Amino acid sequence: xxxxxxxxxxxxxxxxxxxxxxxxxxxxxxxxxxxxxxxxxxxxxxxxxxxxxxxxxxxxxxxxxxxxxxxxxxxxxxxxxxxxxxxxxxxxxxxxxxxxxxxxxxxxxxxxxxx
Amino acid sequence: xxxxxxxxxxxxxxxxxxxxxxxxxxxxxxxxxxxxxxxxxxxxxxxxxxxxxxxxxxxxxxxxxxxxxxxxxxxxxxxxxxxxxxxxxxxxxxxxxxxxxxxxxxxxxxxx
Numbered sequence: 001x002x003x004x005x006x007x008x009x010x011x012x013x014x015x016x017x018x019x020x021x022x023x024x025x026x027x028x029x030x031x032x033x034x035x036x037x038x039x040x041x042x043x044x045x046x047x048x049x050x051x052x053x054x055x056x057x058x059x060x061x062x063x064x065x066x067x068x069x070x071x072x073x074x075x076x077x078x079x080x081x082x083x084x085x086x087x088x089x090x091x092x093x094x095x096x097x098x099x100x101x102x103x104x105x106x107x108x109x110x111x112x113x114x115x
Numbered sequence: 116x117x118x119x120x121x122x123x124x125x126x127x128x129x130x131x132x133x134x135x136x137x138x139x140x141x142x143x144x145x146x147x148x149x150x151x152x153x154x155x156x157x158x159x160x161x162x163x164x165x166x167x168x169x170x171x172x173x174x175x176x177x178x179x180x181x182x183x184x185x186x187x188x189x190x191x192x193x194x195x196x197x198x199x200x201x202x203x204x205x206x207x208x209x210x211x212x213x214x215x216x217x218x219x220x221x222x223x224x225x226x227x
Contacts, residue, residue: 100163103150105150
């Protein structure tokens with residue numbers, strides 16, 4: 001089975017600082033998508049950013065950017081200028097299973113932004 | 116545009132009882148997915164509908180779980196009879212195509 005690993009159960013960052021969340025994965029596929037989802041305390045999970053594996057350029061969405069290292073199977077999320085509203089669970093996910101659209105998730109990283 | 120909605124938000128039932136969870140996807144999304152997160156573990160895939168057809172049900176844990184999507188609109192997930200290990204948060208997601216999935220708020224199921 002394909003796996004996604006988030007090795008940091010909890011992290012904290014000072015407001016306005018930068019934080020990086022780690023994610024590694026295991027797959028034998030060459031084409032897949034990678035995602036970072038955010039689940040604030042209110043529970044609705046929303047997509048933060050996505051990366052297509054065949055694209056070498058790292059995806060960026062405003063203060064959120066990724067460092068995608070395909071050979072190393074690493075997909076980290078960098079949050080710049082952290083804001084209080086960034087406090088949430090962050091899940092790394094990917095559609096790693098061949099022929100399936102199901103997402104495989106990591107266990108999540110609980111990020112707290114400290115004022 | 117309304118997002119994915121789920122009902123109820125929280126359900127508490129006794130072991131052996133039946134519970135039915137409902138998911139309304141975003142209008143026009145043919146793909147509908149069910150996932151589950153048991154306390155402290157990863158979010159796990161349960162199954163995938165394309166319109167009213169089950170495309171992939173490889174994640175369904177056992178035959179106590181029955182998912183339906185009559186007419187290709189909303190979906191229900193029935194657990195009968197519920198066991199203690201079924202407790203968790205059940206998420207529904209929908210997508211117009213195969214990549215980006217939009218998630219609902221989840222239903223927290225507690226089996227006592």
